[in-house]
Amino acid sequence: MKKVLLTALAVYIFLAPFTYHPDTKLTLRYASVDQGRVFNIYRYLGENETSMPDFHYPPLHFLILKLEYWLLRPIGGNGFDQWLATGSFLGNETKLYSYIFLTKLPLIGLTMISAWLIYRLVLAMGGNKQAAMKGMKWWLFNPITIFSVAIMGQNDIWTISVFLVGLLISVNRPWFGFVVMGLSAGIKSYPLVWMGLVAMGGPFGGWFKKIGLLIVGCLVYGLSLVPFLSTPGFMESVVGSGLMSRILVAKIDIGFGESVMIGPMLLVLVMVLAIGSGKNEFKKLMWWLMTAGLVMIGWSHFHVQWLLWLVPFWSIYVGVFKGNSPNYLMGLIWLVGLGIWLMFDDVFLVWGLVAPIKPELINWPTIYQFFGNKGMDGGLLVDGLHSVLAGLSIGAIFWGLR
Amino acid sequence: MKRAWLILPLWLLFLTMIGWFPAVDFDRSDASNLEYLRIFSLGRLTRKLIIGRPGFYRSDLRLKNPALESYDMVEVKLLSKEGQVLASHRVSGKNIDDPDWVRFDWGNQFPQGEYELVLEMVELVDGKLEVGLKESKLVVNNYYRLASGPKQAITVTFEALRELLVDNTWLALGMGLIYYLAVKNVGENKK
Numbered sequence: 229m230k231k232v233l234l235t236a237l238a239v240y241i242f243l244a245p246f247t248y249h250p251d252t253k254l255t256l257r258y259a260s261v262d263q264g265r266v267f268n269i270y271r272y273l274g275e276n277e278t279s280m281p282d283f284h285y286p287p288l289h290f291l292i293l294k295l296e297y298w299l300l301r302p303i304g305g306n307g308f309d310q311w312l313a314t315g316s317f318l319g320n321e322t323k324l325y326s327y328i329f330l331t332k333l334p335l336i337g338l339t340m341i342s343a344w345l346i347y348r349l350v351l352a353m354g355g356n357k358q359a360a361m362k363g364m365k366w367w368l369f370n371p372i373t374i375f376s377v378a379i380m381g382q383n384d385i386w387t388i389s390v391f392l393v394g395l396l397i398s399v400n401r402p403w404f405g406f407v408v409m410g411l412s413a414g415i416k417s418y419p420l421v422w423m424g425l426v427a428m429g430g431p432f433g434g435w436f437k438k439i440g441l442l443i444v445g446c447l448v449y450g451l452s453l454v455p456f457l458s459t460p461g462f463m464e465s466v467v468g469s470g471l472m473s474r475i476l477v478a479k480i481d482i483g484f485g486e487s488v489m490i491g492p493m494l495l496v497l498v499m500v501l502a503i504g505s506g507k508n509e510f511k512k513l514m515w516w517l518m519t520a521g522l523v524m525i526g527w528s529h530f531h532v533q534w535l536l537w538l539v540p541f542w543s544i545y546v547g548v549f550k551g552n553s554p555n556y557l558m559g560l561i562w563l564v565g566l567g568i569w570l571m572f573d574d575v576f577l578v579w580g581l582v583a584p585i586k587p588e589l590i591n592w593p594t595i596y597q598f599f600g601n602k603g604m605d606g607g608l609l610v611d612g613l614h615s616v617l618a619g620l621s622i623g624a625i626f627w628g629l630r
Numbered sequence: 631m632k633r634a635w636l637i638l639p640l641w642l643l644f645l646t647m648i649g650w651f652p653a654v655d656f657d658r659s660d661a662s663n664l665e666y667l668r669i670f671s672l673g674r675l676t677r678k679l680i681i682g683r684p685g686f687y688r689s690d691l692r693l694k695n696p697a698l699e700s701y702d703m704v705e706v707k708l709l710s711k712e713g714q715v716l717a718s719h720r721v722s723g724k725n726i727d728d729p730d731w732v733r734f735d736w737g738n739q740f741p742q743g744e745y746e747l748v749l750e751m752v753e754l755v756d757g758k759l760e761v762g763l764k765e766s767k768l769v770v771n772n773y774y775r776l777a778s779g780p781k782q783a784i785t786v787t788f789e790a791l792r793e794l795l796v797d798n799t800w801l802a803l804g805m806g807l808i809y810y811l812a813v814k815n816v817g818e819n820k821k
Contacts, residue, residue: 234812235634241808242641245801246790322797329801585645585790588653588776 363547410448429502649786692762
C-alpha cells in the first residue's frame with residue numbers, strides 16, 4: 229500500500245502546483261473574508277458590498293473551507309492572504325506555485341485518505357487484499373481523480389471522503405454511519421441521493437430500520453441547515469441555487485403544463501432496482517451508487533470534474549466484483565469527459581489550467597469558440613457528447629440488472 | 631508502480647510541451663468612459679505606438695457605428711518611424727458594430743520600436759461613423775505573437791524550474807523527497 233500511495237502522491241504533487249483553476253482560490257477567499265472572522269457568510273454577503281458572488285454551498289461546506297483556511301494560513305503567511313484577496317486573478321507572486329499547491333494540499337490529503345477508505349471498504353465487503361489494492365489503484369490513478377483533485381482542485385473530495393467514512397462505519401454500525409453520511413450531505417447536497425440508495429438497497433434488515441436510518445441521515449443534514457434558515461438570502465443562495473436544480477431541467481412534456489423530469493425519474497428507477505434486485509448487499513449497491521451518479525451527471529449540464537462522484541463506487545465495485553467488470557464503460561466515460569472538457573466554452577477550464585507555466589495561453593480562444601470562428605457549431609458536438617453520457621447512464625442501469 | 635522514476639522525466643516533458651505551445655499576448659486599453667466623436671469631423675487621426683517587445687502583429691481600434699446606420703469607409707495604416715506605410719486596411723461602417731473593437735491584422739510580425747497608427751476617412755457616405763477617444767487619443771489594443779519552438783520551450787521550462795527552486799524552495803524540497811521515497815520504495819520492493 230505504501231508503494232501505491234507514495235507513487236500517487238508523487239504524481240499529484242508534481243501536477244498540483246503547476247495547474248490552476250480559479251474556483252479553488254475563490255472558495256477559500258470566502259473563508260478569508262474579514263481575516264477569517266466571518267461565520268455566517270450568507271449574512272455577510274447580504275449586508276456588505278463585495279465583489280464576490282453569492283456563496284451557493286451549504287453551511288458545513290463553508291465551515292470546512294474555514295478549517296482549510298486556518299490550517300493553510302500559518303503555512304502560507306500574509307502573502308497567501310493577499311493572494312486570496314485578488315479573486316480569480318492568477319497573479320504573478322514569486323511564491324505562486326506554493327500558494328496554488330497550498331489550496332490543493334488538503335484535497336490531496338483527502339484523496340489519499342479516500343484511497344485507504346476504499347481499500348478498507350473492499351475488505352469489508354468481502355474482497356481480499358489484492359482486490360482492495362485493485363480498487364485503490366482504480367481510484368488513485370483514474371484520470372478523473374487526477375484531473376479533479378490534482379489539476380482542478382475540486383472541493384467535492386470533501387463530500388466524497390466523509391461519505392466513504394459513513395459508508396465504512398455503516399457496515400457494522402449503521403446508525404452512526406448514517407449520521408456521518410448526513411454530515412457529508414451537509415457539505416454538498418448530492419449525497420442525499422446516495423444516502424437514500426444505501427438505506428433502501430443496503431443489508432440493514434427490515435423496512436422500519438431502513439426508513440429510520442434514512443430519517444437519521446436527513447435529520448443530520450437538516451440540522452446543519454437550521455442555524456442559517458432565518459438568514460435572509462440563504463434559501464435562495466443554497467437550496468434554490470442553479471447548481472441544485474440542474475438535474476430538474478431535462479423534462480418530457482405530458483401536457484396541461486405538466487412534465488416528467490427525466491433525471492429524478494431515472495433515479496427512482498435506480499432505487500427501485502437497487503431494492504428489488506434481490507441481492508440487498510453492499511457490493512451490488514456500489515454499482516447502483518455509481519449509476520445514480522452517472523444519471524445525475526448524464527442528465528444535467530455538468531462540469532467534467534464532477535465525474536469524480538462516480539469513481540469511488542466504481543473503484544470499490546471493480547475491486548469486489550469477481551467477474552469481468554465493464555471496463556469499457558469507464559473507458560467511454562473517460563472519452564466523453566475528455567471531449568466535454570476540451571469543448572467547454574470557458575478558457576479557465578481549458579488552456580487556463582496550465583496558466584501558471586505559461587500565462588499567455590489564457591488569450592487563446594476556447595476550442596468551442598474556434599469552431600464558431602470557423603463557422604461550425606461546436607454546440608452540436610457537445611450535445612452529442614452529453615447524449616452519449618446520458619445513454620451510458622441507461623446502459624449502466626441495464627448492466628446492473630445482470 | 632514499477633516505473634515511478636518516470637514521473638520526473640514525464641513532468642519535465644509536460645513543462646516543455648506547454649512551453650513549446652504557441653501563444654499570444656496583448657496590451658489591453660481601458661475602454662471605459664470613452665468619448666465617441668464622428669470621424670469625418672476629426673480629419674487625420676494619429677497615435678504613436680511604442681512597441682516594447684517583438685512579435686507585434688495585430689491591433690484593435692475602438693470604433694462605433696450608431697444604430698448600425700453608417701456606410702462610411704475609413705482607412706487604418708501602420709507607419710514606421712520614418713513614415714513608411716507598413717500595412718493598411720480599409721473598413722466600411724457596415725462591418726462595424728455599435729460599438730466594436732475592430733481588428734486589423736498587419737500581415738507581418740514587427741520588431742520592437744516606434745510606429746504610428748493613422749485613421750482617416752476615405753469615403754464619406756453619411757458621416758455617422760465614430761471613433762472612441764480617451765484623452766483625445768485613439769484607443770488601441772496591440773497583440774504580440776510569442777516565439778514558440780525548442781528555444782522557447784526550454785526557456786519556459788528553465789524559468790519554471792528556477793521559480794520552483796529559488797522562490798518556492800520548500801515546495802521543491804517536498805517534491806524531491808516524495809519522488810525519492812516513491813522511487814526508493816519501488817526499488818526495495820523489486821529486490
